[in-house]
Amino acid sequence: MENFIDLLFSSSNLVLTYLLLLLFIYWILTAVSGIDFDYDVDIDVDVDMDIDLEAVDAGNMDFEDVSSGEIDREHIVHKRRKPLKWWQVFLIYFNFVGLPFMFTFTSWIFFWWISTVTLTSITHSADNSIGHFIMIGMMIPALFITKIFTIPFKGFFKQLNRDGDTPVDFIGRQATLSSTISGDKMGNAEVLADGNPMSIYVKSLDGSELRFRESVLIIKQSNDKNYYLVSKS
Incomplete structure (x- = not known):
């Protein structure tokens, strides 16, 4: 030894x-x-x-x-x-x-x-x-x-998401913006999924301004799977 x-x-x-x-x-x-x-x-x-x-x-x-x-x-x-x-x-x-x-x-x-x-x-x-x-x-x-x-x-x-769990389907869920976004500018949003708050990257669907703490609807995921497109709920 x-x-x-x-x-x-x-x-x-x-x-x-x-x-x-x-x-x-x-x-x-x-x-x-x-x-x-x-x-x-x-x-x-x-x-x-x-x-x-x-x-x-x-x-x-x-x-x-x-x-x-x-x-x-x-x-x-x-x-x-x-x-x-x-x-x-x-x-x-x-x-x-x-x-x-x-x-x-x-x-x-x-x-x-x-x-x-x-x-x-x-x-x-x-x-x-x-x-x-x-x-x-x-x-x-x-x-x-x-x-x-x-x-x-x-x-x-x-088959896993970035945190090692089964991927969560965010499409159609309500989220709260953690930053103001508009045009091509991305930001963060908090969404409640299965009782747990999760942070995701988001971008405005039509480029219109969406402000901090505003409630938005998650419409779809980007083609590269890096962020979600959202609009006013």
Whole structure:
């Protein structure tokens, strides 16, 4: 046991061991205490990180659960259909797109860690330069293992909404605006579903101004599934 602990905290495995421990603590805290760090990220080729600032009102910013936060393929598309950048292709190919980012990231770190620990143990190189080369070299193979491992989960997560529950049908429900919207400006609205208040992104159906705390009717969802179109109720 002592030798095993020494192996885990050897110079070659130390960084990955600590990183995996931090991820383990993160998942425990998320599961037990329900920590909810919400964020909403749209990626656009023009500026690399295209965040609709109009959709974020001061003091009313929503952050989506990091553990369930997804980057959708629709977000990684240039408005004029230019080729994707290398990092966008990377995210899509290795399933960081279409799956909760932290799920894929944790899987990658785990496979990288277990591969490095196993090889440095077999080669008795945990505390020398060969072990460091093994650690760096296993980064890419671990990505391919992660890709294979996460493929079956893509269909599962598609059936869930961003909070990990069965999707709620908001169409036809009443909502209360948390910000003023008009034209192409998006904002937030609070809707009561199954006894629970939920926050959604909304845009005016006909572009007319809808004011803060006004009651609106949810008409339909946008084609990219990112927001809902509403009108006066």
